[in-house]
Amino acid sequence: MxxxxxxxxxxxxxxxxxxxxxxxxxxxxxxxxxxxxxxxxxxxxxxxxxxxxxxxxxxxxxxxxxxxxxxxxxxxxxxxxxxxxxxxxxxxxxxxxxxxxxxxxxxxxxxxxxxxxxxxxxxxxxxxxxxxxxxxxxxxxxxxxxxxxxxxxxxxMMGRQQAQEQLAIFLKSLADRYQRLQRDSTALTLSMSRYDIANYLGLVVETVSRLFSRLEEMGVLEVNRKSVRICRPDLLAELCRSSGVPASKRRDAG
Structure with missing residues (x-):
């Protein structure tokens, strides 16, 4: 040989x-x-x-x-x-x-x-x-x-009337793609800027920043600059299906 x-x-x-x-x-x-x-x-x-x-x-x-x-x-x-x-x-x-x-x-x-x-x-x-x-x-x-x-x-997603629903769908889609890569689907690193996200969703950047803050207040996310931890995947999924407050919150309010 x-x-x-x-x-x-x-x-x-x-x-x-x-x-x-x-x-x-x-x-x-x-x-x-x-x-x-x-x-x-x-x-x-x-x-x-x-x-x-x-x-x-x-x-x-x-x-x-x-x-x-x-x-x-x-x-x-x-x-x-x-x-x-x-x-x-x-x-x-x-x-x-x-x-x-x-x-x-x-x-x-x-x-x-x-x-x-x-x-x-x-x-x-x-x-x-x-x-x-x-x-x-x-x-x-x-x-x-x-x-x-x-x-x-x-x-x-662009056709959704509620900006909060648009952002929720975007983050849920990103988490699903992380899961396909066998990464932690609750720990996202957003390599794109807030401006890029806003542009992609057809929103203004101020709205996107405000929505991230709102989702933090709701306990859905923890945001640290480009790092986003999804604390409540169930609530995020629920926000993708409705254009308002999650059903659990609506029940509490009722």
Whole structure:
């Protein structure tokens, strides 16, 4: 046997999907070693973005999809007057870049909210791999479907008349995504600013700050700058379903 055949390629191992902590989120269950090797050939080395760094801009040609490996990003569009509308916030294990699929160029922008690591999936190579690995193709379709569902939730959230309900839904959604990452879903770190949250929800920043204070007074949250502890997940869930005071409070008042 050639002694060189067993030499471990450390650079390959560091970027290998099989050694990535996010593999259970990104990959279909039961994917075999041969299929993992095919996928590894499609993944470019990790990219690191500092806070405020741009992953892509409006008008950039479509070349790849991107997996958030660590950190977080926001996607947004600019209108003709230069005003920002935030479309979403993206956590580890989530894929971004789907906005360019239709026109072969990006129609939004992606910016790092903190120092973040990105896996780049060149789309031409990804198409080839998914044609060879049907389970991976189905997983990609599930991810795209999840993105569509998140967009629908955002539209529904924007249509809520009660600002308190909007913020509650946003925090509950973030907690659910933390749980999917096997993080403590009651201890959130808001990498986005209050302004970003307000923009995303279609509110003014003063309203968001006031709502955080109100939820603290109600005993739902404890807020320390960017750290938010959900003290009463049951009350938060209840606020997501009603546009007023939680039913328990209404019963007490009655």
């Amino acid at each position: 050639d002694p060189g055949t067993n030499v471990l390629d450390l650079s390959q191992l560091r970027r290998s999907c099989s050694s990535c902590a996010l593999s259970e989120l990104c990959l279909p269950a039961g994917i075999g070693n041969d299929d993992l090797e095919r996928l590894d050939t499609a993944v470019r080395d990790k990219r690191t973005l500092d806070r405020g760094g741009m992953l892509y801009r409006d008008g950039d040609p479509f070349e790849a999809l991107y997996v958030v490996r660590s950190g977080s990003l926001k996607t947004f569009v600019l209108d003709d007057s230069g005003d920002v509308q935030i479309l979403g916030f993206h956590l580890p294990g989530e894929i971004i870049g789907f906005d360019a699929l239709a026109s072969n160029q990006h129609v939004s922008q992606a910016e790092a909210l903190e120092r973040s690591s990105i896996c780049e999936l060149p789309y031409a190579r990804l198409q080839q791999v998914t044609s060879e690995v049907p389970a991976l193709h189905r997983q990609l379709m599930r991810v795209i479907s999840r993105e569509v569902i998140e967009e629908h939730r955002h539209l529904v």
